Amino acid sequence: MTTKVVIVDDHFLLAQAIQELVNSFEGFETLYLCKNGKELLEKMKYPANVPDIILMDVNMPILNGIAATKIINETYPNVLVLALSVEVDEDIILGMLRAGAKGYLMKDTEKEQLQEALEQVIRDGYYHTNTIAKLLVGSLVKPKEGVQLKDRELEFIKHACTEMTYREIAEAMFLSPKTIEGYRDSLYEKLNIKNRIGLVLYAIRQKLFVP
Amino acid sequence: MTTKVVIVDDHFLLAQAIQELVNSFEGFETLYLCKNGKELLEKMKYPANVPDIILMDVNMPILNGIAATKIINETYPNVLVLALSVEVDEDIILGMLRAGAKGYLMKDTEKEQLQEALEQVIRDGYYHTNTIAKLLVGSLVKPKEGVQLKDRELEFIKHACTEMTYREIAEAMFLSPKTIEGYRDSLYEKLNIKNRIGLVLYAIRQKLFVP
DNA sequence: AGGGAAAGGGGTGAAAACCCCTTTTACAGG
DNA sequence: CCTGTAAAAGGGGTTTTCACCCCTTTCCCT
Missing domain, CATH: 3.40.50.2300 (Response regulator)
Structure with a gap:
């Protein structure tokens, strides 16, 4: 057969x-x-x-x-x-x-x-x-270091991959600029990066954002 | 045949x-x-x-x-x-x-x-x-808007796509931080972008930098 | 020889980003 | 009801970046 x-x-x-x-x-x-x-x-x-x-x-x-x-x-x-x-x-x-x-x-x-x-x-x-x-x-x-990102953080990351300032991102997400800075800082910690460029590179590599 | x-x-x-x-x-x-x-x-x-x-x-x-x-x-x-x-x-x-x-x-x-x-x-x-x-x-x-980038500028762009500060980029390229800022400013002008994120996105889209 | 890019360097003020730490709010669970 | 925790918001100070000015030197080209 x-x-x-x-x-x-x-x-x-x-x-x-x-x-x-x-x-x-x-x-x-x-x-x-x-x-x-x-x-x-x-x-x-x-x-x-x-x-x-x-x-x-x-x-x-x-x-x-x-x-x-x-x-x-x-x-x-x-x-x-x-x-x-x-x-x-x-x-x-x-x-x-x-x-x-x-x-x-x-x-x-x-x-x-x-x-x-x-x-x-x-x-x-x-x-x-x-x-x-x-x-x-x-x-x-290498068990894929499970950095758990929350929905709001993902949303923020996508915005961070544009030319928007944090103030503008805050407005777009209906949040205080300070909250946005909070997201940013905790992401820097979690992802072990130093600035927004690092965040953008992370997002692209993880395919969270397609350039 | x-x-x-x-x-x-x-x-x-x-x-x-x-x-x-x-x-x-x-x-x-x-x-x-x-x-x-x-x-x-x-x-x-x-x-x-x-x-x-x-x-x-x-x-x-x-x-x-x-x-x-x-x-x-x-x-x-x-x-x-x-x-x-x-x-x-x-x-x-x-x-x-x-x-x-x-x-x-x-x-x-x-x-x-x-x-x-x-x-x-x-x-x-x-x-x-x-x-x-x-x-x-x-x-x-659309005749491919011929923005002509110089060698030194290309080198700078690649560095800008990392977590380096401009000061560090200057050191890496053996230039004064001021010169680097000059490159940056003229690129912002030429490429019609507002900040370093824009530069990174430009570099990636033009395949000057592979993430 | 002179004009004009291109490259390198500089100053300043304002805005943004960064960093640490506190307070408020909200809400789930003992 | 109280408590713990997490998101949201904020305060304040430092550093970096941005966006303007400015200058000199080198080198190329007509």
């Missing part, structure tokens, strides 16, 4: 291309392609459309890979999700794995490695390259 | 996949794949390896698409370069076109569109989607 694969990727050219690759592997066939997570979930409502393996892109519009994977894992625990991405961002990779992806393939993978991944994930239930394995270990060593 | 195509992309899986697509088109065949511009130029030293069309990724290590395209265009003016990228950054698209690319394909292109592009570039010498055409017009309308 052949293993049924579904490819979810908004880069349609890539999706079609991978489809041809997968179809060329013995014992594998592509059921259909999807452009995003939403489309995939719609399809999978019909039992005939539930595959064995989903090759899932991470960066997609509408319903991204992480969210989609999470839902898949809860709804169809027997479906194996393999992440497929150019993204090398640690947070994103870990996000996918936490969401229940059984492996993470870079898009510069060789043809043979894709086949290997598909076969291993069927056999063992997971597939991890050395790169990803190393990352996993790293994330255990 | 078949049209010979070469695919240059460090995402090897994608490259292989596109290869299979291209080979499935009537009248086209893939000569070989390359992982970057350097590899391509090495190959093309042998006349038998000079293709009719190059499908060129933009983001590559070692020798990127823009640089490679420029060299190809000077050395082999008869070779048609089609850019192939996920990149939607206006500067990069324009860079590729200025470097001599005959078209710019998004990686979410449909199979049929790729075939169309290959055929049209052979027939007419170019291929542009509506999206790209619109971009081209836009770039003519």
Whole structure:
């Protein structure tokens, strides 16, 4: 019996291309392609459309890979999700794995490695390259220093990433300038930074603010 | 006679996949794949390896698409370069076109569109989607406000994107704090910004500084 | 030779940012 | 009801930044 694969990727050219690759592997066939997570979930409502393996892109519009994977894992625990991405961002990779992806393939993978991944994930239930394995270990060593930011602080940070003065930020947030200064000071403490530039850099690196 | 195509992309899986697509088109065949511009130029030293069309990724290590395209265009003016990228950054698209690319394909292109592009570039010498055409017009309308920054100013901007005070920046650049303030003030003027945050945002958006 | 950028340096006052510490307010839990 | 805690607001003093002025030196170009 052949293993049924579904490819979810908004880069349609890539999706079609991978489809041809997968179809060329013995014992594998592509059921259909999807452009995003939403489309995939719609399809999978019909039992005939539930595959064995989903090759899932991470960066997609509408319903991204992480969210989609999470839902898949809860709804169809027997479906194996393999992440497929150019993204090398640690947070994103870990996000996918936490969401229940059984492996993470870079898009510069060789043809043979894709086949290997598909076969291993069927056999063992997971597939991890050395790169990803190393990352996993790293994330255990450094447990992601859980600096907990409150809603109001996040809002403030976003404002701080503009040319507004603190007085203007205070007005925009309907607070006293002094309160804003309070937010700022406690953030400086928590995040171990010295001035507003540090705050902006933190925000950008944590993707709280997109420049 | 078949049209010979070469695919240059460090995402090897994608490259292989596109290869299979291209080979499935009537009248086209893939000569070989390359992982970057350097590899391509090495190959093309042998006349038998000079293709009719190059499908060129933009983001590559070692020798990127823009640089490679420029060299190809000077050395082999008869070779048609089609850019192939996920990149939607206006500067990069324009860079590729200025470097001599005959078209710019998004990686979410449909199979049929790729075939169309290959055929049209052979027939007419170019291929542009509506999206790209619109971009081209836009770039003519807004002639890229040529704010000319001097070396010393660029150096200062990079320092300004850190938690250093101006005094510290002055020390790092072996200048008087006053000179630094001079740079700052004239940049505020030139760039039409009000404070250091604006400068940081400008630097990031212009890719002078990568966070 | 002279005019004009470009680069480096300087002064001052006002505003903003920074830092520490207190008070008020509000509200949940014993 | 009282208490503890956390958000909000504030006071006051120091440093930094900002936004104006000003000057000299160097170097390039016609």
